Amino acid sequence: MLVFLSKHSSILLIAAAFIGFAFPKLSTLALPFLPYVLFTLMLFTLMGMNQKALVKAIFDSGAWVYAFVHCGVTTVIVTLMGIAFDASTELLIAATAVCATGTLFATPAIVRSVGFEPLKAMAFTITSTLMMPIALYINLAILSSDEFSLDLQDYCLRLFVFIFGPMVFSYAVHKLVPGERLARIHGKLAQFTIILVFSFPFGLTGQYRWLWDSDRPFAITMLFIAFAICILFFAIGLVLYWHKGRSEAYVAAITSGNRNVLLTYSVAGAFLGPLYLPLVGALQLPIYMQPVLVKFFLKKDGKRMAQA
Structure with missing residues (x-):
């Protein structure tokens, strides 16, 4: 069963978004537990x-440029x-908050x-998360008419x-557990990693459902905006990194499209x-459609190269 779920995870992530939309009350109940899922996901990854190699990648200037x-x-x-x-101030604040958001911790999975190799995605995830409070503060300072303050103490915690918690724990495990045994253990844990990701689209799309029930025309507009934002993020990563090779370009594109909106x-x-929360809920479908589309394009490119 775990092998089946892992193999078809791309489709099942989209299904999880629809299930969360169909059952908004259950989705809302799952929302408070998502931070705990984040920790577990980071640790397993x-x-x-x-x-x-990970620390070296983080200190690479290229990760900070990204x-x-x-x-x-x-x-x-x-x-x-x-x-x-002529977007409203509320919509601009929500959209730019998504822009400032670091990469979703589930992205390496x-x-x-x-x-693709997840190491580069992990480095991009950490550097973009570290940069998030600065970008978020600037965005809110420019767009918000009210006084505001970011809980930087909570953010640092x-x-x-x-x-750093998962990194320290993981480092200790690498020191204490023989490499061959750790590889076997991680082979089992890796199957659970992608399953944990299912909770994110399920736990967030319920927020979009409430808007759908109260103002359907605006909810449809919000969905189009979510698709436009996600496509834009994906395209920026793909175009700017295409010269470094197809693999790195796709990693950058997927990483750019995935946003850790819950932490923000x-x-x-x-x-x-x-x-913000309705936009976040609407973003879940386009975000998790990316792996399916990437697999499709890679398969198509593979056939084209084989025929050449």
Whole structure:
């Protein structure tokens, strides 16, 4: 059963989004447990990585250049587009908060499920998360008319818990457990990793369902906006990294499209406005369609190269 779920995880992630939409009350009940899932997901993912290689990747200047693109460049583009289309302040705040958001901690697991090495995605995830409070503060300072304050103490605590905590624990495991035995253990845990990701689309789409029930025309508009944002993020990562090779370009594109919106909400709270959670819920479908589309394009490219 676990092998089947892992093999078809891309389709099942989309199914989880629809299930969360269909059962909004259950989705809302799952929402408070998602931070615990994040920790477990990070730990399982890091246990399968070479810690020295990961630290080296984090200190690579290229990872920080990516983080600037991930948080800064996307914010500028989305803001300009929002102004051009006369978007409301509430919608701009919600959209730019998504832009400032670091990469979803589940991204390395998603990247692995597509068939790529997750180490680069993990480095991008950590650097973009570290840059998030700066980008978020600037965005809110420019767009918010009310006084606001980011709970940086809470953010730093979560940063330690979700990143440094799993890294330290994983490092200890690598030191104490023989490599061959650890590889066998992680082979089993890796099957659970992608399953944990199912909780994210399920636990967040219920927030979009409440908007759907109260204002369907606007909810449909919000869904189109979510698709546009996600496509834009994906395209930016793909185009800017295409010169480094197809593999790295797809990793950057997937990483750019996945956003850890739950952590952003925990840090900024009500200052994100009333449209943030509905937008986050609407984003779940396009976000988790990415692995399916990437697999399709890779398969198509593979056939084309075989015929050439």
